Amino acid sequence: MYFIYHYEKLLLALIFFLGIWKSCASSRIPGQLSMLERHEQWITQHGRIYKDAKEKDTRFKIFKDNVGRIEAFNSGTNEGYKLSVNKFTDITNEEFRTSHNGYKRQYPKLMSKSGQKFFRHANVTALPTAMDWRKKGAVTPVKDQGDCGCCWAFSAVAAMEGINQLKTTKLVSLSEQELVDCDVRGEDQGCYGGLMDTAFQFIMHNKGLTTETNYPYTGSDSTCNTKKAATPAAKITGYEDVPANNEKALLQAVAHQPVSVAIDAGGFEFQFYSSGVFTGACGTSLDHGVTAVGYGTTSDGTKYWLVKNSWGAKWGENGYIRMKRDVAVREGLCGIAMDASYPTA
Numbered sequence: 001m002y003f004i005y006h007y008e009k010l011l012l013a014l015i016f017f018l019g020i021w022k023s024c025a026s027s028r029i030p031g032q033l034s035m036l037e038r039h040e041q042w043i044t045q046h047g048r049i050y051k052d053a054k055e056k057d058t059r060f061k062i063f064k065d066n067v068g069r070i071e072a073f074n075s076g077t078n079e080g081y082k083l084s085v086n087k088f089t090d091i092t093n094e095e096f097r098t099s100h101n102g103y104k105r106q107y108p109k110l111m112s113k114s115g116q117k118f119f120r121h122a123n124v125t126a127l128p129t130a131m132d133w134r135k136k137g138a139v140t141p142v143k144d145q146g147d148c149g150c151c152w153a154f155s156a157v158a159a160m161e162g163i164n165q166l167k168t169t170k171l172v173s174l175s176e177q178e179l180v181d182c183d184v185r186g187e188d189q190g191c192y193g194g195l196m197d198t199a200f201q202f203i204m205h206n207k208g209l210t211t212e213t214n215y216p217y218t219g220s221d222s223t224c225n226t227k228k229a230a231t232p233a234a235k236i237t238g239y240e241d242v243p244a245n246n247e248k249a250l251l252q253a254v255a256h257q258p259v260s261v262a263i264d265a266g267g268f269e270f271q272f273y274s275s276g277v278f279t280g281a282c283g284t285s286l287d288h289g290v291t292a293v294g295y296g297t298t299s300d301g302t303k304y305w306l307v308k309n310s311w312g313a314k315w316g317e318n319g320y321i322r323m324k325r326d327v328a329v330r331e332g333l334c335g336i337a338m339d340a341s342y343p344t345a
């Protein structure tokens with residue numbers, strides 16, 4: 001009797017223990033998920049479809065490698081910014097560079113450049129200590145260029161949306177697709193890259209740009225819808241280049257309006273940037289067009305440029321990146337001061 005009683009207790013204890021063990025095993029926190037499980041979750045989250053098991057395996061290996069490098073970076077020396085797993089985690093850095101940038105720098109730079117020496121803000125000394133054009137209502141929500149290398153169109157359009165709002169007080173989202181489809185002269189090749197300055201030239205020649213709603217973004221090259229392109233919603237009178245390799249001149253320009261800038265965004269750290277003030281690593285091989293929409297200083301005294309990207313609102317700080325300002329090299333971090341320009345209205 002005594003023995004049976006004891007045996008039952010033991011059995012109950014065993015069942016209880018197994019129950020706990022089982023529930024722990026099935027509800028592990030994300031940090032303890034296996035890499036395969038993390039990839040599965042990521043696939044679901046991003047709606048990724050692989051054509052077969054072979055491709056899935058290839059993508060898993062890339063995912064695993066990227067996650068490893070992201071985690072190593074975040075637990076390493078504090079660089080002032082963090083990386084995170086994002087929608088680019090199953091592609092290599094090489095694939096990323098060819099599909100998500102698209103700024104074609106001209107060597108030597110002429111033709112597309114205005115050739116102007118005049119810089120209207122050259123003598124402006126009284127500048128605000130910080131600027132955020134979003135707070136002034138001059139910046140549309142972050143857009144997503146997708147797998148099309150037409151950053152140049154997004155950069156030019158964001159700068160134009162800014163000057164148009166400053167002139168008319170109305171914030172109108174304008175059409176990148178019109179540039180992708182219709183501005184197909186010279187350097188501007190839709191998803192295969194282009195330049196902001198030649199986009200501004202096209203917009204002047206075309207007597208404006210229509211709205212995003214009228215000519216929505218498709219993310220691929222199509223033939224120009226001339227009817228839609230003939231109904232402009234905003235105009236520019238010209239564009240000017242910011243004196244090159246001079247962050248002070250860039251500051252004078254950004255204090256007055258959102259400015260198109262070209263940067264070297266091809267690095268692994270840029271691909272997975274998530275928050276903080278980006279300090280590199282990057283070079284000056286300009287491959288990406290973005291828009292400087294402000295500047296400021298963090299509470300610990302780090303000066304930064306506020307940059308609007310076109311990789312959706314889930315990349316970086318809600319689609320933005322803060323990049324270190326006033327660095328030791330004249331070109332600016334990632335070459336941000338090399339090829340800046342702005343439209344005039």
Ligand SMILES: *[C@@H]1O[C@H](CO)[C@@H](O)[C@H](O)[C@H]1NC(C)=O
Pocket residue numbers: 119120121122123
């Ligand atoms: C800036 O000042 C210089 C010297 O006074 C003058 O020559 C130049 O035209 C001024 N630039 C602008 C844009 O006003």
